[in-house]
Amino acid sequence: MDQKTAFILNLVKYSGYMAVLWVAVNNSGFVVSMPIYVLLAILAIDSIRFFFLDQKAEQLVKPSFFFQLALIMLFIFLDGSAVGSILLIIIIAESLISLPHPTGERLLIISLVGFVIVSALGFHWRANLNWANMLVVLINSIFMLFAYAISYMARRQLEEKERAEKALLELDRSRTELESAYHKLIEISKEREQLAAAEERSRLARELHDTLAHTLTVIVVSLEAGKKLALNDWQKALAEIEKSQEQARKGLEQVRQTVKTLRHGEAEGLDFFAALKGLARDYSGRGIEIVFNLQEDLELSAPLEFSFYRIIQESITNSIRHSEATLIAIDLLRKDHNLLLEIADNGSGCPALVEGYGIRGMRERASAIGAKIYFINDFGSGFTVRLVLEG
Numbered sequence: 001m002d003q004k005t006a007f008i009l010n011l012v013k014y015s016g017y018m019a020v021l022w023v024a025v026n027n028s029g030f031v032v033s034m035p036i037y038v039l040l041a042i043l044a045i046d047s048i049r050f051f052f053l054d055q056k057a058e059q060l061v062k063p064s065f066f067f068q069l070a071l072i073m074l075f076i077f078l079d080g081s082a083v084g085s086i087l088l089i090i091i092i093a094e095s096l097i098s099l100p101h102p103t104g105e106r107l108l109i110i111s112l113v114g115f116v117i118v119s120a121l122g123f124h125w126r127a128n129l130n131w132a133n134m135l136v137v138l139i140n141s142i143f144m145l146f147a148y149a150i151s152y153m154a155r156r157q158l159e160e161k162e163r164a165e166k167a168l169l170e171l172d173r174s175r176t177e178l179e180s181a182y183h184k185l186i187e188i189s190k191e192r193e194q195l196a197a198a199e200e201r202s203r204l205a206r207e208l209h210d211t212l213a214h215t216l217t218v219i220v221v222s223l224e225a226g227k228k229l230a231l232n233d234w235q236k237a238l239a240e241i242e243k244s245q246e247q248a249r250k251g252l253e254q255v256r257q258t259v260k261t262l263r264h265g266e267a268e269g270l271d272f273f274a275a276l277k278g279l280a281r282d283y284s285g286r287g288i289e290i291v292f293n294l295q296e297d298l299e300l301s302a303p304l305e306f307s308f309y310r311i312i313q314e315s316i317t318n319s320i321r322h323s324e325a326t327l328i329a330i331d332l333l334r335k336d337h338n339l340l341l342e343i344a345d346n347g348s349g350c351p352a353l354v355e356g357y358g359i360r361g362m363r364e365r366a367s368a369i370g371a372k373i374y375f376i377n378d379f380g381s382g383f384t385v386r387l388v389l390e391g
Helices: 003-027 034-054 058-079 084-098 103-125 131-229 234-264 272-282 302-322 357-368
Strands: 289-294 327-335 338-345 372-378 382-389
Touching (some): 003 084, 034 058, 058 084, 058 103, 084 103, 084 131, 131 234, 131 302, 272 289, 272 302, 302 327, 302 338, 302 357, 302 382, 357 372
Antiparallel strands (some): 327 338, 338 382
16 A cells, blocks of 8 residues: 555554553553553554564464454453454454455454453453443444444455556556567568568579570670681671670560569569570570470479579570580479479589579579579589479
């Protein structure tokens, strides 16, 4: 409870104690008698219990109430006046507020029954047991019940207040956690935006690299052939130059198609097997043979067709540019429930495999479709790209 409520309750309690002390002193003729000693012991127990509550020693609080109740009964028996009921009202009210349910209710029942019995015994001991005195006892018992009702409502209000305070604390903690989660979400969102931007830049670079590398390689091969033919057969040389010019136009169209593909997320209108055969036609008559072994009844999704096409395109480009291959064999078939793509050339291979942008791009494309890709370098005999897609 808050300090203001505690102050008011303590003020009422100790005012009641002082009233009882005054009556007891007045009844004894201002002489220190046994009832006054008992009353002082009751006050001492109350002060000790206040110390226990302050020190959070709750296991000692409950025994102190029952010990104090026993002293109050002794005071009522020795004093013989109705003022002892004030002490019972105080202890009933305080026990309901301080003790958990149902200890306070049990102490009320013991107080009521004990008050009636001890009062009757005291009257009998003084030889003044009569209906008038017992009626006063019963009236005081009604006041005790009234005090219980008020204390019970006060306890309920305190419990509701404590629950409300706990709910507010929980709400405040939840709000703090929500704010923290919101800030973390903002940070994660920014990180994801940066990652998405980096992935998009990488994807754009990969698409442009694959498209332009193939086109420029074809143009270079055509120009090399034209240059060799220029001195002996200018008509064939002119034809090679025209092929180079046509290939340049085709490359420009492919760049446009690549940009369009990046916008829509997949290649549109791509006839996969026809596009592969178009790659072979690009190098026809240039001393480079591309042989396909394609299982044409395969049903491939558009993302798979697009990724396979780019990997085959990049492999052909690498074989011609770096390995000086004249024969490239491309197999695409289903084997043991797995899709197998293999591009093998008869070039020179390389002394040591150095993964450039093209090979990294193929790895990224394979990873994007959940496939495993292997690069087999046989220096002096050729180079093989093998991709396996399980299932």
